[in-house]
Amino acid sequence: MRAIHIEHDGGPEVLTVAEIATPKPGAGEVLIKVAAAGLNRADLLQREGHYPPPPGASPILGMEVSGHIAETGSDVNARWKVGDAVCALIPGGGYAEYCVANAGCCLPLPASVSLTDVAALPEAVFTVWANLFATNYLQSGERLLVQGGTSGIGTMAIQMAKSFGALVATTAGSQQKCDFCLSLGAERAFNYREEDWLAGALDWSSRRGVDVILDMVGGDYFPKHIQLLAPLGRLVHIATSHGAEVTVDLRAIMMKRLIVTGSTLRSRSVNEKTALCDQIAEKVWPLVDSGQIRPIVDSTFPLENAAEAHMRMQGGGHIGKIMLLL
Numbered sequence: 001m002r003a004i005h006i007e008h009d010g011g012p013e014v015l016t017v018a019e020i021a022t023p024k025p026g027a028g029e030v031l032i033k034v035a036a037a038g039l040n041r042a043d044l045l046q047r048e049g050h051y052p053p054p055p056g057a058s059p060i061l062g063m064e065v066s067g068h069i070a071e072t073g074s075d076v077n078a079r080w081k082v083g084d085a086v087c088a089l090i091p092g093g094g095y096a097e098y099c100v101a102n103a104g105c106c107l108p109l110p111a112s113v114s115l116t117d118v119a120a121l122p123e124a125v126f127t128v129w130a131n132l133f134a135t136n137y138l139q140s141g142e143r144l145l146v147q148g149g150t151s152g153i154g155t156m157a158i159q160m161a162k163s164f165g166a167l168v169a170t171t172a173g174s175q176q177k178c179d180f181c182l183s184l185g186a187e188r189a190f191n192y193r194e195e196d197w198l199a200g201a202l203d204w205s206s207r208r209g210v211d212v213i214l215d216m217v218g219g220d221y222f223p224k225h226i227q228l229l230a231p232l233g234r235l236v237h238i239a240t241s242h243g244a245e246v247t248v249d250l251r252a253i254m255m256k257r258l259i260v261t262g263s264t265l266r267s268r269s270v271n272e273k274t275a276l277c278d279q280i281a282e283k284v285w286p287l288v289d290s291g292q293i294r295p296i297v298d299s300t301f302p303l304e305n306a307a308e309a310h311m312r313m314q315g316g317g318h319i320g321k322i323m324l325l326l
């Protein structure tokens with residue numbers, strides 16, 4: 001099969017197409033004939049050698065795909081059969097004609113989404129569900145600040161939070177991106193390059209503070225987040241683009257009784273991901289089926305142009321997801 005091969009760590013130019021053996025599904029796994037694969041920021045880090053795949057995962061890039069089931073391994077229950085159209089969260093291997101997925105991490109093609117666009121959903125939906133809803137950190141009626149509102153994660157966080165009754169404000173790096181966040185349902189969008197988002201978010205909350213922050217920045221944003229949170233607020237970290245080490249005045253956390261937390265998705269066990277998938281199938285997929293929550297696709301590239309797709313993400317001009325088509 002054709003797959004993106006990385007001869008050595010480096011820039012986008014190291015992504016080349018190679019012929020490699022088609023993987024075989026093991027117990028509890030399915031083989032998917034890939035229609036599309038979503039790009040994630042972590043793919044760029046893995047390409048550069050800064051984010052190795054977890055033990056046992058394919059060394060090929062790609063953590064989410066859509067396509068048709070081509071083969072089922074042993075112990076795959078009757079829910080999936082050859083020919084079914086699915087999307088799947090996978091630990092790696094998506095930039096290829098075929099990839100293996102755990103049967104418990106597959107979701108059916110929703111009525112309102114195309115087979116290629118649905119590959120934009122798994123990583124974002126799982127991440128937002130796991131960090132805001134599976135934990136019960138975000139409740140209906142609460143105020144959420146989403147950092148990076150036009151990222152793949154951010155566009156999904158805005159839609160899911162709004163669908164479950166929360167009020168959303170967000171940051172983005174240009175006026176055009178802010179306008180897009182507003183069109184998705186955010187009440188306020190602050191251009192972090194030009195505006196004081198902390199003052200704006202405090203104003204939005206009538207100076208009470210926000211209940212929850214979904215953050216992918218960390219570093220110098222951390223003390224501002226502690227300041228911005230309302231009593232009993234929750235700060236949820238999913239990435240640290242401004243740095244992973246921070247200092248904090250613990251008294252502020254104590255006085256407001258804050259929760260400071262975070263998580264990663266890829267390193268979780270198959271059982272944990274399967275449990276998240278079951279919750280998503282029940283609570284989120286009906287909203288995708290009806291079109292209330294939709295994939296936001298920035299651009300598509302043929303597999304052969306994976307390097308160009310990585311350059312698009314590296315340039316930072318994208319809104320939503322960048323996709324590879326097989």
Ligand SMILES: NC(=O)c1ccc[n+]([C@@H]2O[C@H](COP(=O)([O-])OP(=O)(O)OC[C@H]3O[C@@H](n4cnc5c(N)ncnc54)[C@H](OP(=O)(O)O)[C@@H]3O)[C@@H](O)[C@H]2O)c1
Nearest residue numbers: 040041127148150151152153172173216238239263264265
């Ligand atoms: N922990 C987990 O389980 C998990 C899972 C999936 C993803 N992630 C992380 O989530 C992040 C988003 O992933 P993605 O694939 O959706 O990547 P992406 O589309 O490339 O998004 C990166 C985002 O960071 C924003 N950003 C950069 N500097 C910022 C700043 N100073 N203030 C506010 N926002 C800023 C960018 O905003 P502009 O474009 O507007 O400049 C952009 O929206 C990545 O860091 C990724 O590693 C974590």
